[in-house]
Amino acid sequence: MLLAKIYVxxxxxxxxxxxxxxxxxxxxxxxxxxxAVRVGKYLEVQLDLDDPEKAGQQVEEMCRRLLANPVIExxxxxxxxxxxxxxxx
Amino acid sequence: MKFGVIVFPGSxxxxxxxxxxxxxxxxxxxxxxxxxxxxTGYDCLVLPGGFSYGDYLRAGAIARFAPIMPAVIDxxxxxxxxxxxxxxxQILLEAGLLPGAMRRNDCLQFRCQWTCLRVENxxxxxxxxxxxxxxxxIPIAHGEGNYYVDAATLxxxxxxxxxxxxYCTQDGEVTPAxxxxxxxxxxxxxxxxxxxxxxxxxHPERCAESLLGGTDxxxxxxxxxxxxxxxxxxxx
Numbered sequence: 001m002l003l004a005k006i007y008v009x010x011x012x013x014x015x016x017x018x019x020x021x022x023x024x025x026x027x028x029x030x031x032x033x034x035x036a037v038r039v040g041k042y043l044e045v046q047l048d049l050d051d052p053e054k055a056g057q058q059v060e061e062m063c064r065r066l067l068a069n070p071v072i073e074x075x076x077x078x079x080x081x082x083x084x085x086x087x088x089x
Numbered sequence: 090m091k092f093g094v095i096v097f098p099g100s101x102x103x104x105x106x107x108x109x110x111x112x113x114x115x116x117x118x119x120x121x122x123x124x125x126x127x128x129t130g131y132d133c134l135v136l137p138g139g140f141s142y143g144d145y146l147r148a149g150a151i152a153r154f155a156p157i158m159p160a161v162i163d164x165x166x167x168x169x170x171x172x173x174x175x176x177x178x179q180i181l182l183e184a185g186l187l188p189g190a191m192r193r194n195d196c197l198q199f200r201c202q203w204t205c206l207r208v209e210n211x212x213x214x215x216x217x218x219x220x221x222x223x224x225x226x227i228p229i230a231h232g233e234g235n236y237y238v239d240a241a242t243l244x245x246x247x248x249x250x251x252x253x254x255x256y257c258t259q260d261g262e263v264t265p266a267x268x269x270x271x272x273x274x275x276x277x278x279x280x281x282x283x284x285x286x287x288x289x290x291x292h293p294e295r296c297a298e299s300l301l302g303g304t305d306x307x308x309x310x311x312x313x314x315x316x317x318x319x320x321x322x323x324x325x
Contacts, residue, residue: 010192014237015271017193041146066154069147069183071190072237 002047003082004059008068008075009040043067052079090317092118093131095161095177097152102138102174102294109297110135114310123155133170133313134161136177138230138292148191148233149179158184168323170214170313171286175231178278178288187281187288188246189238195271199232203303204269204291206254206277207261213280214316214323215287216253218308224261225254225305227291229269229277234290236272236279243273254278254289285323 010016018039026034045062049055059077068075092110096103103120110118121128123141128134141152152158165171165186173181181187194200203226208219219225238246246252254277258267268275270290278289293306 015192015195015235017195017197017235017271021197066150067146069150069190071182071188072192 001082002049002052002055002079004043004045004047004055004077004079006043006045006059006063006067006075006077007040008043008063008073009038010072011074014072041067046082055079090116090132090314091130092116092133092135093121093128094118094135094137095121095123095157096137097123097139097141097155097176097180099141099143100137100139100176102176102292105292105294106135106137106174109294109306109310113297113307114314116314121157123152123157125157126160128157128160128164128169131164131169132317133172134164136161136171136173136180137294138175138177141176141180144176144233147179147183149176149181149183152176152180153183162186165281165286168283168285170317172215172313173286173288174292174294175229175234175290178290179233181286181288186286187279188242189236189273189279191233192235192237192271193233194231194235194269196269199230200234200269201228201230202269203228204277205257205259205261205267206291207257207263209252209255210250210280212250213253213284213287213312214321215280215309215312217316218312222261224257224259225308226296226303227293227305228295229291230295231270231290234270234272236270236276236290238273238276246276246279247274249282251280251282252276252278253280253287254291283323
């Protein structure tokens with residue numbers, strides 16, 4: 001088993017209205033030092049695979065085809081053994 | 090001419106489009122389930138508004154992989170008329186049938202209101218009953234209609250007259266204040282290069298009869314029917 005932790009964010013330069021709103025909120029709370037906020041997505045995909053290379057290829061393809069929209073978004077991911085793997089869940 | 094309205098789980102304007110085409114325009118129209126895989130026999134496919142698959146992940150992203158979509162993509166690529174309204178537009182973008190992507194509205198509000206649109210190109214199967222430069226009133230209802238395309242693609246859209254509708258004032262001026270969602274160039278609707286696939290955020294089915302407060306939407310559907318009945322077909 002492998003666990004892919006995938007982060008999808010808007011590309012630099014693409015306006016992020018959610019990020020702007022969150023920054024406004026933080027400033028309203030008094031955090032004057034905040035200069036930028038970007039809101040992205042975090043996904044965990046569990047794979048019934050042990051070969052990191054094969055898993056990486058699949059995750060790459062999943063990101064490209066569905067999880068991110070390459071027109072406005074970029075992605076990165078890590079692959080790791082799920083916590084509790086091999087032991088009691 | 091025969092219309093097919095594609096119903097995704099979460100579509101909520103399918104019945105409105107069906108009513109506009111069937112009851113208002115008197116055209117044969119069927120619902121096509123997202124699980125179907127065949128669109129043979131239809132002259133125009135409509136992807137209606139709504140929240141397909143809950144719009145989880147991104148608007149239209151999951152619908153783009155519905156079982157019916159390979160047939161819709163083949164139909165569109167071979168020149169069949171396809172109209173995507175609101176969520177339907179988002180699905181067409183995700184499917185790569187139209188260029189660009191949708192971001193959340195820059196105001197961060199779900200916008201449900203009447204808008205004025207300037208008809209930028211009336212030489213299409215979808216807009217031939219309008220005059221170029223005409224201001225039409227069609228309502229919007231969306232949270233993710235902030236159309237984005239990079240500068241190079243925008244220049245291409247402009248050069249090829251693919252921008253069909255822009256948000257404008259009542260007098261037809263394209264201003265930032267008239268833009269309800271922050272979309273690039275005030276774009277409300279675009280067509281593909283060939284001219285057979287239109288995507289638009291405003292809802293023509295919601296203003297297809299006077300009972301609904303306006304009839305400009307009816308003219309869009311009537312344009313399609315007129316164009317078809319005149320026997321016009323698009324070149325390669």
